[in-house]
Amino acid sequence: MRPLSQIQLKTQGDHLLVTLPSENLVSEPLDWEQLSEELETRLQQGSWGSGTPVILQVHDRLLGGHQLQTLLGIFQRAGRFQLKKVLTTRRQTAVAAATNGYSVEQTTPNPLAAEDETLPFLLAEPLYFSGTLRSGKEIAHPGNVILIGDLNPGGAIIAAGDILVWGFLRGVVHAGAWGDRARRIMALKMLPTQLRIADIVARAPTRPPNQWFPEIAYAVDDGIRISRAEGLNRP
């Protein structure tokens, strides 16, 4: 099972909780360059105001001073977010954070704490993203994804749930990335380079239609079909 988004962002009251996945659940080492890009894009496109306090939760991940500085740089550039506290179960990370002057809460490892990762079939909250998703940008999310804007060719959305593009879908989308073939892809203007639902891959017709209608793509036994959204649920 491919681990989806390495980072989770959640609003808790007046601050933002940024969670990096636990090390023993994600076997691939954290790709910092990819992480930086994804984190910056998501922070910029989210609705958190400038200066929002951030709590960084890293579970048992080892974070050195250098990596902490990288994260601080990202927070600063994305919207002058203020890192207020670091939550971790690992002593070295706690020490690194404290040395850099941040308030630290070191908890004992709690197997129930990483609830989102240990229950893969419980989807996370839907991810809302507004703006143009440009070539080279990728959103991966263990839930439903709603993009209010366009997905440009070269860009990709990978979701465990459904994908809804309230705009022009021109890139690659993968719904039901964890294997759920019942997931669907919806767009106001559907002209993807590639459609994927669970394990099925398909190309859409290359010629754009004469007239644009909102459409839904769904999986059938031998492939993926695209239908006009209107009337799909009627018997």
Added chain:
Amino acid sequence: MSRIIVVTSGKGGVGKSTVTANLGTAIAALGCSVALVDADFGLRNLDLLLGLENRIVYTALDVVAETCTLEKALVKDKRQPGLGLLPAAQNRNKESITPEQMHDLVKGLAATHDYVLVDCPAGIEGGFRNAIAAAEEALIVTTPEVAAVRDADRVVGLLENENIKRINLIVNRVRPELIQQQDMLSVEDILDLLVVPLIGIVPDDERVIVATNRGEPLVLSTQPSLPAMAFRNIAQRMEGKEVAYLDLMAAHDTLFNRIRRLFR
């Protein structure tokens, strides 16, 4: 307040250096002091386009190594007062300078010039990172080709990540006859995808190639040409003036072409 602008594209060969040379000259002709910085270490071209290759004594690396001052390295164009070039090194590559060093050089030039235009190399790796180091604005150059627009989209995404918010688009090498026949992307198609404000459309013209080989920016020529007019218009727009776009399609909107379009 000086303006630091990076001229970039992602794709190679779309006309970044040509735009930098001609636009820089056109802005200087309006009375501003302009410094052009060639950030393409190892494959420098800006000096050739400006015809200043044989006047280069020091390069940006000499300034970094403190062999000479920034003032001494700047090659002043005798044909256009107010225009200067900080040449790149040809005997090294893009790893010979760091973004921090580039940042300091550009800031140094910004202190004494109204405009600093940084000519970015193709790609999105080290050379790109160097060129955007001190930039506050960006000019994206693209041609009406799918590959160029795709790369431009990627670059805009990267620039947005760096918080360079003021980005404008120049569509270069436009062939109105092909757009008329719908064989080429129109400017509207490009804007639809890139969603970046347009600041100029430059038509394709053989005279640009001739001028490049001679080392004389087209805007300096006494012969009028459409690309030169386009560059001068862009310079005016950069200075805040509203200038109408040249009607490039007019000559090609003939009855014959309209009938041809009906059969597509």
